[in-house]
Ligand SMILES: Nc1ncnc2c1ncn2[C@@H]1O[C@H](COP(=O)(O)OP(=O)(O)OP(=O)(O)O)[C@@H](O)[C@H]1O
């Protein structure tokens with residue numbers, strides 16, 4: 029029995045899962061401590077409110093409706109985390125998911141509001157816009173040996189301001205936000221396919237949610253079962269060997285970044301084509317979605333299926349942050365706590381390493397004891 | 400009485416998933432001796448040395464230094480005990496200079512600032528004292544493997560190590576460098592340092608070692624005094640059977656021209672001159688042509704140019720009558736070029752892929768292994784199993800072993816198996832037996848000759864004098880990027896070849 033448990037602990041998948049859970053726990057504890065320091069009286073209530081998220085509502089139909097809200101934002105987050113993890117498997121750090129997401133948002137909204145296109149055209153435009161941005165980073169890496177992190181960060185800002193000015197003509201005259209999708213072009217709203225019925229007529233729950241899950245599975249299949257996945261991973265692990273084996277390693281890098289960009293762009297379409305949020309053309313910071321994708325990718329153990337759960341969790345606590353009692357804490361507290369937890373999520377690999385080295389040391393000790 | 404042993408490793412057992420790499424092994428190293436460690440690929444030599452250096456923790460057994468039991472949990476402990484190691488695959492920082500690599504981890508500082516001048520003095524003194532010539536300011540990526548190795552040795556000496564471990568130091572060296580290294584080792588031993596030395600080359604062991612411990616499949620076979628034994632006896636002890644050191648091959652008349660190279664010139668990455676200058680040659684079906692020469696005379700770039708890894712400055716390459724000068728690497732390989740690369744870790748393997756994935760590295764796209772874009776895992780597995788069996792590639796977990804965890808020689812066997820089994824028109828084999836044990840060398844040489852007998856063209860690039868003389872049908876000597884001589888192995892002498900290789904002689908134009 030003892031033996032069996034030990035060998036289970038040695039399974040890399042189990043180790044990843046455990047370290048993910050550990051990260052979550054630690055993030056919550058640290059968040060709780062921070063709340064205690066700021067205002068001890070409301071700390072417990074605040075942290076439970078965050079964890080409970082939609083369960084803060086007593087009635088099932090309300091719970092479902094707000095669960096729907098979380099899911100609406102989980103879909104784009106999942107896309108961003110897939111974008112990051114896909115590139116990561118090919119040895120690239122796609123910090124540009126944020127910018128590619130912005131580009132996707134710009135394209136989706138422009139096609140929807142200015143060109144009055146149906147939703148699927150807008151979605152394709154978003155994918156392409158993200159892919160183009162990814163391509164630029166990939167090409168810079170391939171041909172000029174520019175580190176993708178640097179080019180991605182710069183492109184993030186370029187994308188943000190380009191999109192701000194692109195969407196300026198379709199903004200609401202009285203606010204900094206783009207015009208409402210449902211009023212200007214209902215055709216551009218992603219179809220719900222009856223999904224809204226499941227979530228107490230939450231009209232923002234659309235095709236995007238199942239589509240995101242399907243894509244996660246597709247990415248998993250692509251990476252682990254296909255020739256293309258084999259090639260891309262080989263390129264990421266050893267580009268010299270990939271070249272030697274006749275793979276086009278430069279093209280592969282560009283292709284990877286294009287796919288990663290396309291995923292982030294699609295994520296933006298899943299967000300903005302639901303009408304859940306509008307784009308503020310005066311915003312001066314890159315939306316956090318792409319960056320949270322990094323945390324979700326690591327928290328999910330860099331596995332596409334893991335990313336489904338980690339994205340949901342991260343979105344869950346981010347939304348949960350909205351239920352913190354604002355009379356006790358400043359309005360930024362929810363973001364603060366959730367980013368604390370998200371930050372800790374990045375430590376999964378660290379904990380995993382720690383766990384296996386501890387196991388090895390315990391073996392030592394036990395062996396010593398027997399002698 | 401004083402304890403005569405510097406290091407004692409007693410009853411060491413180390414297990415890896417699927418394999419007992421060291422099974423109750425005892426090794427005693429006397430003070431001031433050179434002690435060789437011999438065994439087939441995968442016998443557990445590197446593992447045993449890594450245990451001593453603190454990289455692995457043994458499941459059982461104790462290590463004693465000067466008679467006292469010590470615990471070596473990591474390389475820092477080893478360094479503190481005066482144990483240093485030159486690894487089978489060097490561990491240097493490519494983009495650092497020689498000097499930086501030597502002091503790395505032991506940087507002399509004053510108020511937090513590096514004091515390189517001091518270190519430099521010490522390094523220059525050491526390198527003069529032991530004849531270890533290095534350029535302290537050259538970057539590792541730009542220097543020859545010989546100099547990289549001297550850097551590794553200086554690293555040990557810089558740390559004042561008393562016990563020096565050399566894991567296959569000669570596998571990557573030229574004969575001249577090997578002679579130098581042996582002399583260096585003798586000097587070090589004469590100064591009282593104790594040396595553990597792994598090699599597959601029995602002649603070296605006989606020449607330099609005092610005693611030799613033999614392992615086979617993780618088990619201890621015995622320890623002998625080299626002066627009481629012979630090369631044959633050692634090899635029988637290690638492989639468990641008699642090994643033939645010479646390749647039997649019948650004379651054959653070569654057939655059609657398979658490979659024709661005209662005026663090939665390839666630029667150098669290191670300097671502004673061309674690395675390969677105006678080389679023309681032909682390889683015919685059913686012949687083994689060997690490019691001999693001292694390392695660094697353009698052989699590497701020549702092969703890169705031929706395989707498509709580097710573009711040509713000028714020249715023309717024709718394979719079976721087809722111009723492939725501009726062809727991509729893939730199309731060259733599909734039209735029948737197999738390439739056993741010089742550097743198995745850089746080009747030959749994706750180390751983090753499994754053995755089976757590495758075995759199909761050149762063929763994964765063929766219909767047998769890919770259908771409609773999906774890998775056919777079953778076929779890959781059975782193909783890998785076939786090659787593993789045929790070439791006796793030993794590893795812990797068979798096809799699913801991660802290549803990184805395999806022993807150096809078995810990694811090499813996997814590459815050789817992959818390339819030969821593709822049944823190419825032209826086999827380019829660069830140092831194909833580097834790091835292989837005598838039994839495996841015998842097998843690989845027979846495979847290469849079998850390729851030739853089957854009417855394939857073989858281009859062998861080797862630094863190994865014996866291999867060149869033994870296997871090839873025709874020898875071309877390369878010196879400073881040019882072919883300076885053509886020799887017939889049946890009539891040529893080693894001295895004559897040496898003259899060509901050193902540039903002292905060249906054929907009349
Ligand atoms: N880190 C590791 N993880 C799993 N298995 C390992 C690891 N290191 C070595 N092995 C296995 O242990 C066995 C012994 O390997 P080792 O590297 O010690 O061989 P070796 O005697 O040095 O051989 P070679 O002459 O080929 O270098 C091999 O079968 C190898 O697959």
Ligand SMILES: [Mg+2]
Pocket residue numbers: 444445446487566806807808
């Ligand atoms: Mg070894």
